[in-house]
Amino acid sequence: MQASAKEKQQTDDIEINIDVMAEKDSSSKKTKSSLLPPAKKRQRAKPVEVVKKESKNASKDKKGNVLNVKEIRLSFARMVIIDELPFKFVEGEGFKAYSRALELSFEVPSRHTVARDCMKIFIEEKRKLKKLFKSERVCLTTDTWTSLQNLNYMCHTAHWIDSDWELQKRIINFCIVENHKGETIEKQIEECLYKWEIDKVCTITVDNASSNVKAIAHLKKKCKWKDVILNNDYMHMRCSAHIANLIVKEGLEEQHESIMHVRNAVKYVRSSPARLKALKRCVEKEKIDSKSLLCLDVETRWNSTYLMLDAAEKFEKAFERLGDEEQKFIEYLIVMNPIKMNVRGRKAM
Numbered sequence: 236m237q238a239s240a241k242e243k244q245q246t247d248d249i250e251i252n253i254d255v256m257a258e259k260d261s262s263s264k265k266t267k268s269s270l271l272p273p274a275k276k277r278q279r280a281k282p283v284e285v286v287k288k289e290s291k292n293a294s295k296d297k298k299g300n301v302l303n304v305k306e307i308r309l310s311f312a313r314m315v316i317i318d319e320l321p322f323k324f325v326e327g328e329g330f331k332a333y334s335r336a337l338e339l340s341f342e343v344p345s346r347h348t349v350a351r352d353c354m355k356i357f358i359e360e361k362r363k364l365k366k367l368f369k370s371e372r373v374c375l376t377t378d379t380w381t382s383l384q385n386l387n388y389m390c391h392t393a394h395w396i397d398s399d400w401e402l403q404k405r406i407i408n409f410c411i412v413e414n415h416k417g418e419t420i421e422k423q424i425e426e427c428l429y430k431w432e433i434d435k436v437c438t439i440t441v442d443n444a445s446s447n448v449k450a451i452a453h454l455k456k457k458c459k460w461k462d463v464i465l466n467n468d469y470m471h472m473r474c475s476a477h478i479a480n481l482i483v484k485e486g487l488e489e490q491h492e493s494i495m496h497v498r499n500a501v502k503y504v505r506s507s508p509a510r511l512k513a514l515k516r517c518v519e520k521e522k523i524d525s526k527s528l529l530c531l532d533v534e535t536r537w538n539s540t541y542l543m544l545d546a547a548e549k550f551e552k553a554f555e556r557l558g559d560e561e562q563k564f565i566e567y568l569i570v571m572n573p574i575k576m577n578v579r580g581r582k583a584m
Contacts, residue, residue, distance in 0.1 A: 308344055312352035322346035322353075364405060368433050371395045372462075375433075376440040376474075377424060377447075379415050380535070387412045389420070391427050407431055417449030424454060435462060440472040443481065483537035494540065497547050499571040500554055501529050503564060513561060517553040525549045 315324065323346045324330060334343050344352070374394040381387055391408035408427040412419050424439070439454070441447035451471040464470075487494060504514045518525075527549050532540040547554070558564050 302341060308352050312349055312356055315349060316353055322350050325349055365432055368431060372435045372437045373433055374438045375436060387414060389423055415446055417446040420447060421450035421453045438470055438472045440474055442477045443473045480535060480537045496572060497544060499568055501531055501543060501547055503567050505529060514553055514557055517556040518550060521552045521556060523550060523553055
């Protein structure tokens with residue numbers, strides 16, 4: 236059935252209207268696009284460029300605020316240095332979860348990155364100290380010791396008073412040395428002062444040992460000091476703490492035997508968890524109310540001997556009970572001591 240002329244005319248009118256509307260819409264878009272100013276067109280790509288430039292040192296949080304990644308990394312490196320944390324601390328799952336909870340967009344740096352950041356801080360602080368030492372008079376303290384691994388160590392610390400009259404100190408050298416001879420000590424001190432460009436030295440404090448006396452005497456001759464005080468006659472200072480330790484040790488020689496018995500008793504209970512547990516049972520049975528911890532003394536620290544004796548005295552009755560309950564404890568003391576002793580420390584009859 237053929238369509239009437241009227242219907243055909245209506246269909247043609249609809250098609251014409253659609254074409255006209257399409258042309259109007261297209262021309263409208265072109266007109267709007269052409270009316271935009273050139274600056275506004277260029278701004279569309281600008282945010283992408285900014286993000287690309289800032290992606291190395293900045294990121295955005297959940298709210299869209301820009302985070303200073305570089306400052307966060309340096310702050311974390313300072314925390315590692317101050318709290319003496321290992322570099323691998325950042326690789327722990329707990330720390331990563333904690334960091335994600337704080338800010339999801341922040342990428343936790345690797346331990347190698349943290350190590351590099353710590354080295355950057357060290358280099359910057361060293362530069363500041365070198366500049367400071369040029370105007371400050373420094374007092375140097377040096378210490379040498381031998382570790383349990385039979386390694387010889389040396390440490391140098393610089394002390395000075397700042398512009399606010401506050402006493403400051405920094406460790407400027409920590410190294411392994413071959414021995415504790417005067418020549419070795421002198422060489423290390425000289426190299427340390429040269430490395431830090433320190434030429435205004437007030438005093439050098441060392442242990443009261445003959446090797447140190449020789450080392451300081453050679454330093455006075457070799458090094459050219461600026462603005463020396465009284466011809467460096469008082470540059471060599473002997474450590475008062477070391478002198479006090481020698482005096483106390485000599486005074487304790489009269490009580491050496493008694494101290495040795497207490498030391499061996501403490502050493503016995505601290506040598507294994509089972510023995511320490513046995514002593515704790517004796518403490519509970521004797522109803523001793525003390526939170527003190529048994530500790531062994533250190534030869535170079537006289538106050539550690541006092542702390543050992545003070546703590547052991549509080550557990551005297553517990554040691555007596557331990558001797559009654561465990562024959563091994565008595566046998567250990569007999570083997571360790573040349574003269575047979577009872578638990579109280581008196582000679583056995």
